[in-house]
Amino acid sequence: MTPLASYLLVAALVFAIGLAGALVRRNAILVLIGIELMLNAANLNFIAFWRYGPHPEALTGMMFAIFSIAVAAAEAAVGLGLVIAIYRHAQTTDLDKMNRMKG
Amino acid sequence: MQAATLFTPQLAASPIAKILWLIPAMPIVASGVISLLKQPRRKAATVLSIGSLSFSLLLSLIAFAHVVAGWAQGAAVCETVNFTWFQFGSTTVDLGWVLDPLSSVMLVMVTFVGLLIFIYSIGYMAHDENYTRFFCFLSLFAGAMLGVVISNSILLLFMSWEIVGLTSYLLIGFWYQKPSAAAAAKKAFLTTRVGDIFFLLGIVWLFAQTGTLLFYNHGAGSIEGWALTGLLAQPAALGLSAATAIGLLIFAGAAGKSGQLPLHVWLPDAMEGPTPVSALIHAATMVAAGVYLIARVYPLMQAGALAGGTTPALTVVTWVGASTALFAALIAVAQNDIKRILAYSTISQLGYMMAGLGLGGVAVGMFHLITHAFFKALLFMGAGSVIHGCHEEQDIRKMGGLKSAMPLTFATYGIGMLALCGVPIFFSGFWSKDAILESAHGWPLSQAPFYMLVFGAVLTAFYMTRQISYVFFGAYRGHNHAHESPRVMTTPLAILAFFAVALGVIGTPAWPWFRAFLDNRAADVSLHAFAEPAWLMLLLTSCVIVVLGIGFGWTLYGNKSPNAEAPDALERAVPWIWAVLRDKFYVDEFYGATFIAFYEWWARVADWLDRRVWGGAVAAVTWLFGLWAQLNRFLDTNVVDGTFDKGCEEISTGGGLLASIQSGRVQNYLRILALAVVALVAILIWSSRP
Amino acid sequence: MSPVFYLVSAMTVAGALAAVLLKPLVHCALAVTVAFAGLAFLFLSLDAQFAGFAQILVYIGAVAILIVFAILLTKGSELPRDGVFSRSWLAGVVISAAVFAALGWAILRSAWTLPHEAAVPAVTVHDIGVALVDRYVLPLEIVALLLTAATIGAVIVAMHEKEGAK
């Protein structure tokens, strides 16, 4: 049986990697990917805590994970839509070039 | 649902009573649907409104038959269906509807006349581009009016009453592009509003006193049983009982709607609306609503009746009615606008109805209401047909000789005119007016109303003769040639004409069916009622009246065709009276000089106060603060700034540093966020150290 | 500590790393798909069947494809001239390392308090369904609303400005 800590560590690792991705890449899409990774890491935490928690039958963590998956889907859709819109507007998805606050 | 009657023990509401609400509902729904239609959907609008109204007519007839049947079996039908609208605290606000002789008769009248007028409007409004809107309003009006008729709760009645007022406003101002029409609409709305304020006061007072809004609620209603006695016991100002005071307040509302003195001013101007509107609203039904209201709350007015069967409230009603009748008749003599003449005659006839209520009770007033509704609608529609035929010409001096041009209109119009004059025996007008005169003659308090009414009747005959001879006899003085109106307009005229004659039958002294029906007595046929000397006397009187009026009128105007600009025959005789009458006793001017002037003056005063007094005060304060500000400025520039500016520079440099963080780069922000997270976690763990 | 866990978590982390480090965007997308799959397996290993399959369905079936589409629509498949990493990449690395350090420290410090064993929860999909429409019905509705709004928003944001008739 795997201890909870190891799951949490993996989640933390994935979260850190996602954060790094969001921080170091130029491309907006990659930033989105990083954010998705972070969300997933959070989900993993939720599930893990649900699984090892005192009241798994209450389904709290599970529900949280499910809802966050749904929300993440929405977030991805909107985010990518924005990226495409920005691309159409500025002909680039490079965040370093995207530093003007008005069109 | 339970039911109650004034006279007999309660009996369960019959099915027809249960579905009585459908009668007003149908037209209202229809108007709602029509309001969604596009303008060009004329046929749909027509079908909807007329279909719904005829359905209501059918239902009303059934209801009427039901009531008559009950009455014939000697059991007076007064079935109510009540329900609680909402409730706050212990007080409940109840709504409901009632089916009794009064409402049933009124229902049939309103739906029938209304239907005829709807049909008539098809022809009259055929060329108007807002046809659909017109029918929408018309249906809404019909629905609201029927609501007034059936409502058993004074609140429901008031609501319908206000909707009626609204529709009247909308319809008077139907041609709002005419400034005169818009003004008239506004005038009508405001004037009736004056009355409605009093009405509302009355309602509130009544509710406060009796704690119920229902008229009939098997003994617990506001105008029956203990409620009335309580009202009587309750004293109000200047020695009047609460019942009287409330009755008077309600009467004020009725006066506003029915254009009684002194609130009659709006009704003549209301003729700016399309003629069917004038016929339907401002002759047949709406203005009758006031009379109907008094009839509905009659127990309240009659409460604590003295020996002569009269009360202070009824006395007021009588005097107002009588004086209105005379007053309006006088004015009508000197008008030249065909519709205005009819309008003033309407006012005076309403005066008759009121007087009838005050003198002879519900039956008398209501009977005249019914007959008048028919022949006045007839007259208005005839006038409409004339106007239509003369290409929107309304000045009777520019007409004439139309009897050959539009024979059918002439015939029907003549019948209407004769009915209005009250030509004996053959015309309904005679019987109803006769009943009023009879009761006036028998009034214990004073004979003055009787003579006023008689004189009014003479004048009525006179001005109708004048009008008809101007319009139909002599030579045609208009420019473009007149033509008869289409079938769809003349047919209703014929029908109405028939009833203008026939309706008299139900109210003859020999067989006072109508009165018996309303007063819930058995109607017995006794032909020697005709032989009673009193009645013969009255017959004689009215003969004299009619002969006088018509003869006088005919001698003055008959069959001669004065050119349009020539002064009126009467004017030549007594110019000063003429002037007074033509200018309607200067009532409008009087109001203008008093109330309106007062308001304007008050507005000016307020304006002056604003500018001078308050404005001055404010200005003074401003000035003081200005002074203070000057002082501060002095201090600032010399004391504070020296130290402050330094700090500002420091801060701005710091701000510059901070601003460099605001690079607009997403990742910078994200980075800072992450750092914050780290810090937070660190703090968390640090603080949670064991 | 089962070997399966090592395998799967290794796969996940590797996928995530590849997603962050690889240069061609499409490769990143595919790598992140692998990472998603790995996480799904982790969910399954935590007896969260529903969440696991939902993860696969949503992320691999929808989000990954979306990302790919976005990449192709923004000509992201060809490499930019001036490197794929932003100018301040070092700071990013440091910070994320710091974050990981903080989290890891927290976990390890509390590792001895965390449970190692737990009975397999007897939770069926049916229970989840019941909970969704019973206790969590309001969140469910809100999420539904959010998804609708997001759909519309995404469409509007990404929609071409209409030039004349289509």
Next chain:
Amino acid sequence: MIDKMDQIFVLLQHWLVAFLPLSLQPVASVLLAVVAIVCVFPALFALTTVFERKGLARIQNRIGPNRVGPFGIMQPIADGIKSLTKEDIVPSIANAPVHFLAPVVLVVAVFMGFAVLPMGRNMVLVDMDAGLLFYFAMGASTEVSVFMAGWSSRNKYSLLGAMRAVAQMISYEVVLLLSSVSVVMIAGSLSLTKIVAAQSGYTGIFPHWYIFTPWGLVGFIMYAIAATAETNRSPFDLPEGESELVAGYHTEYSGFKFALFFLGEYLAMFSISGLGTTLFLGGWSAPFSFLTFIPSWIWFFSKLMMSIFVFIWMRGTLPRLRQDQLMNFAWKFVLPLTLLNLMVTALWRFMGEGWARWGVCSAILIAAYILMGRVGMYKEHFGPRRYRYAE
């Protein structure tokens, strides 16, 4: 005896497993079942190819393969050998690893799908509580493989084909899911075995299959349409429309990889038909109560083959759609109707027994169908094809 016939494979499995030591038995039994699946369906695939070729040939007034073996029965074997022995070409600029992985991922994902299909009484590999979800999860991951194939080939036809395919699959996957959800609503479970069990009853001689209800019928039709699109079968075979883009996303594939794609497509067809059978056609249950003596797996496979035949029939009959028609059809007709079907299902669930619900539900559905059909026709979203330049 009948039960024996019915359970023959199960018994066989037990009998074989019994030879092994106890510790290995669970693994062994699973492996056995996997092996069975991995053997049976490719065989079925081989049969189906020749079946399809001959059937199409008949439809098109041809004879079809008739050289290899009696009636060309051996044709697939010949094809297999050919494809195995052909050179496996990888375009020089192609992205080798992805190009290699694509068909593998596809086949694996498709095979996974069979794991939850009950192919007979007690004949399901893993009776998962969230079986349906699992199936769709696997189905979703095929899209990735298709994209991989198309993108890695570095060929515009491949890429276009892949894009088309993915777009089409995503659009129709929504419909696929939603139409199955209505079944889930009634059966109250995501486990396919439970769904089959829910349909196993009979009234008189007639079975309680979901297709025999208004919502079930509509759901099934929607499912069938979506399934056809999901498997890129004609008339939805734009992704590999030969006339437009050479062979779609597997243009650049040859030899065995191509064979894998081919296999994958057919397996997808099988599994999706199997799912449809399970959801709407009562799975392995007999169509009439007096036919229950025939083994359940026979029923399952005959239903499967029937739907395969329908697929082939459609391919031989219907012309290909245009891309915009396809999308409009998916989003403006099928999807709304499916959503409505969901509501109708809920109505059906809560109106309780009786004929009323039959009337109401069918009325709503028929009305919606006619209405939306008219509107669509009117707006020419999926009306008859308008030739813009040909006139």
